[in-house]
Amino acid sequence: MKYVRLWQEICLRSDPQETFIGIDVGGTFTDVILYNASSKETRVIKVSTSPRKIEEAIIGALSSEGIDPSRTKMMSHATTTATNALLTSSSLAKTALVTNVGFRDVLEIGRQRRPEIYNLYSKRPTPLVKRHDRYTIKGRMLYDGKELEPVQKKEVQRLARKLTQEKYDCVVVGLLNSYANPSHEIAVEKILARQYPGRIITSSSVNNEYREYERFSTAVVNAALIPLVSNYLDNLRKSLNTKGFIAPIYIMNSDGNVSSLVQASKFPISIIESGPAAGVLACADLAKSLSILKVATFDMGGTTAKAGMITNYQPDISYEFEASGSTHSGRSIKGSGYPVRYPFVDLAEVSSGGGTIAWVDDGGALRLGPKSAGAEPGPAAYGRGGVHPTITDANIILGRLSPVHLLGGKMSVHPELAMKAILEHVAEKLALTASEASHAIIRLVNHNMARAISIVSVERGRDPREYTLVSFGGAGPLHACDLAEEMSIRKVIVPLHPGLFSAYGLLTVDLARMFSIPVMSTNLQSLDTVFHKLRKDCTDVLLSEKLDNFILHESVDLRYQGQSFEINLPYQSPDVLRNLFDSKHRELYGYSSPDANVEVVNAKIKAVVPVPKIERKREEIVAKSIPRENGNREAWVSGKDSIVPVYVREELSPGNSGVGPAIVEEYDSTTVINSSWSWFIDEYRNIRLERT
Numbered sequence: 001m002k003y004v005r006l007w008q009e010i011c012l013r014s015d016p017q018e019t020f021i022g023i024d025v026g027g028t029f030t031d032v033i034l035y036n037a038s039s040k041e042t043r044v045i046k047v048s049t050s051p052r053k054i055e056e057a058i059i060g061a062l063s064s065e066g067i068d069p070s071r072t073k074m075m076s077h078a079t080t081t082a083t084n085a086l087l088t089s090s091s092l093a094k095t096a097l098v099t100n101v102g103f104r105d106v107l108e109i110g111r112q113r114r115p116e117i118y119n120l121y122s123k124r125p126t127p128l129v130k131r132h133d134r135y136t137i138k139g140r141m142l143y144d145g146k147e148l149e150p151v152q153k154k155e156v157q158r159l160a161r162k163l164t165q166e167k168y169d170c171v172v173v174g175l176l177n178s179y180a181n182p183s184h185e186i187a188v189e190k191i192l193a194r195q196y197p198g199r200i201i202t203s204s205s206v207n208n209e210y211r212e213y214e215r216f217s218t219a220v221v222n223a224a225l226i227p228l229v230s231n232y233l234d235n236l237r238k239s240l241n242t243k244g245f246i247a248p249i250y251i252m253n254s255d256g257n258v259s260s261l262v263q264a265s266k267f268p269i270s271i272i273e274s275g276p277a278a279g280v281l282a283c284a285d286l287a288k289s290l291s292i293l294k295v296a297t298f299d300m301g302g303t304t305a306k307a308g309m310i311t312n313y314q315p316d317i318s319y320e321f322e323a324s325g326s327t328h329s330g331r332s333i334k335g336s337g338y339p340v341r342y343p344f345v346d347l348a349e350v351s352s353g354g355g356t357i358a359w360v361d362d363g364g365a366l367r368l369g370p371k372s373a374g375a376e377p378g379p380a381a382y383g384r385g386g387v388h389p390t391i392t393d394a395n396i397i398l399g400r401l402s403p404v405h406l407l408g409g410k411m412s413v414h415p416e417l418a419m420k421a422i423l424e425h426v427a428e429k430l431a432l433t434a435s436e437a438s439h440a441i442i443r444l445v446n447h448n449m450a451r452a453i454s455i456v457s458v459e460r461g462r463d464p465r466e467y468t469l470v471s472f473g474g475a476g477p478l479h480a481c482d483l484a485e486e487m488s489i490r491k492v493i494v495p496l497h498p499g500l501f502s503a504y505g506l507l508t509v510d511l512a513r514m515f516s517i518p519v520m521s522t523n524l525q526s527l528d529t530v531f532h533k534l535r536k537d538c539t540d541v542l543l544s545e546k547l548d549n550f551i552l553h554e555s556v557d558l559r560y561q562g563q564s565f566e567i568n569l570p571y572q573s574p575d576v577l578r579n580l581f582d583s584k585h586r587e588l589y590g591y592s593s594p595d596a597n598v599e600v601v602n603a604k605i606k607a608v609v610p611v612p613k614i615e616r617k618r619e620e621i622v623a624k625s626i627p628r629e630n631g632n633r634e635a636w637v638s639g640k641d642s643i644v645p646v647y648v649r650e651e652l653s654p655g656n657s658g659v660g661p662a663i664v665e666e667y668d669s670t671t672v673i674n675s676s677w678s679w680f681i682d683e684y685r686n687i688r689l690e691r692t
Helices: 001-014 054-064 080-088 152-167 185-194 213-242 263-264 274-290 391-397 415-430 434-456 476-486 498-505 522-543 574-589
Strands: 019-025 029-036 040-048 072-076 096-102 134-137 147-150 170-173 199-202 249-252 259-260 294-300 305-312 321-323 338-340 348-350 357-361 368-372 467-471 492-493 511-521 551-560 567-569 598-609 632-637 640-648 655-657 663-666 671-673 677-681 687-691
Touching: 019 054, 019 498, 029 498, 040 054, 040 348, 040 498, 054 213, 072 274, 080 213, 096 152, 096 213, 134 152, 152 185, 170 213, 199 213, 199 551, 213 249, 213 263, 213 338, 249 263, 249 274, 259 263, 259 467, 259 511, 259 632, 274 294, 274 305, 274 467, 274 498, 294 357, 294 434, 294 476, 305 434, 348 434, 357 391, 357 415, 368 434, 391 415, 415 434, 434 476, 434 632, 467 476, 476 492, 476 671, 476 687, 511 522, 522 551, 522 574, 522 598, 551 574, 551 671, 567 574, 632 663, 632 671
Parallel strands: 019 072, 072 249, 096 134, 096 170, 170 199, 294 467, 467 492, 640 663
Antiparallel strands: 019 029, 029 040, 249 259, 294 305, 305 348, 321 338, 357 368, 492 687, 511 598, 551 567, 551 598, 632 640, 655 677, 663 671, 677 687
16 A cells, blocks of 8 residues: 555655656557656657566666666556457466356356357357366355345355365355355355465456446456466566666556556456557547547557547547457457456457468468567567568568668668568469569558457447547558558558557546446436445545545446447436436447336446646647658658658657658668558647558
């Protein structure tokens, strides 16, 4: 709690020399952004990610910049530790499940969701808890919270001895209808704790909403991740403390808020999608600065490309996802992963990062991904042992990426290795030249990424022409104009330091906690009583954690009675809520049923504790002459090879402008400006692109 209290004190006082640090660990690079509250200046650091030495990479990056630990007031961190563990099924805790007699196989039966309907050999994801690690006990709670059969104390005591002998890291207690009455789970937990020395997690303490399969799955995923995530966060804290960094550390959640180290260690399910969320929140902050109500986000890093939507400064939020599940053309494949019930920023994701490998299948068709060269060995041109051609290699061959300017010239690039990889693995198999093969790779990746934008816009009833595209990630600005043209988007923004923009987003968000209780009633009038209780429970918990500067956002999950899925809406008076639900249902699904009963499934409160935030430095725009070119080079732009001017972004000032084709290079990214596009440097040093 001392870190929470220290953080509260920081909110109330401001040191003009204080430094705020955002750290985003991605699949290829680790990005660090340093913000000085006095000058509003930012410094950026980009180092390769090593999965085995993440803490060392962070410490090394901070040490290289000579950061004064005593001036560091807050650190915010996004990590892929939980995601990678689930994807690789490595370093997960040995977990047992205790459930009711007759429900041993709930995790395997799941829902009738087949990832491949017509594949006779399709396999469901391997359960995180094997069948021999699942135990059953007597006792039954009814749907309304009334006890049908009590828990047998002696039976649970015998089970405790068995669990101790098997040396499980964690035990999940998941019993029927615990969302309505968790007393059986609490009783079993107390009995087990007298003999079993490991961690015990009840499903109702992780997620107290109805649907047994989703609740059990969420609790099991959480338990499997706890030892790994808690150890990683503890080691990170100790490493930073050793170097003198004692400022509180906060972890980005999947829903776009941050939590304390203690909270993230206890509920690692909250940080599974932390990295992608940070970039979208940075876009929301940018949209607010520029008063742009409709923004499409496009994040292309080293491994994947992700698209999202922001309306009225709020990103799309979903309330359940499948961890380590598969995707197809940007869509999540239901039944391919482990259901986790936790809010997250809704994105469409495709395997189209800079390190995505290009290959030719047995039928002679060019394919991209899903395999990636990652950080090690990386694209062939990096000279680290990679032999397979990637999207980055194609961009280098086509002159779109400079062979000498990556990371300000600190990173060696070998165009001849890129040429060799594309010739051997793509061009010769397709009877093409290296340039023609590279053209094909770029066209294909642009098509794949445009499909992701289409999923979050056109397929959800939104017209992409009404949106401004914010493109970021190390590789995003290379393809921004191409994607905008394919989606008929006329305006594009490339923020300052796009390759580290997600790290920037870490410093724009608040600390938040989610509270919910099940309702399962068609009586909308009863919500006042429900929220009165929920507000009290929420306030009591926050005050016990020394958090007294909070704002409560109330919402409800609604559905037509008999439906299987809900819509989350802000809590309003019953009449307003009913009309709002009908309208939202019509917007999402094309129809509404005003005569049908509306059922309240859950009441929810999101408690937000404001934190100090980064402020964008606004500069005066003055009329500038045409900026000085940093030479010219041949590059493939707008579908043809041209001699294009090259600019160094660090030398551009607010007011500079020009027309495409052109290339703008900077420390962490490169922007390719197509023909028929004009560009302008605005007061925040964003590159504003508009199609003429």
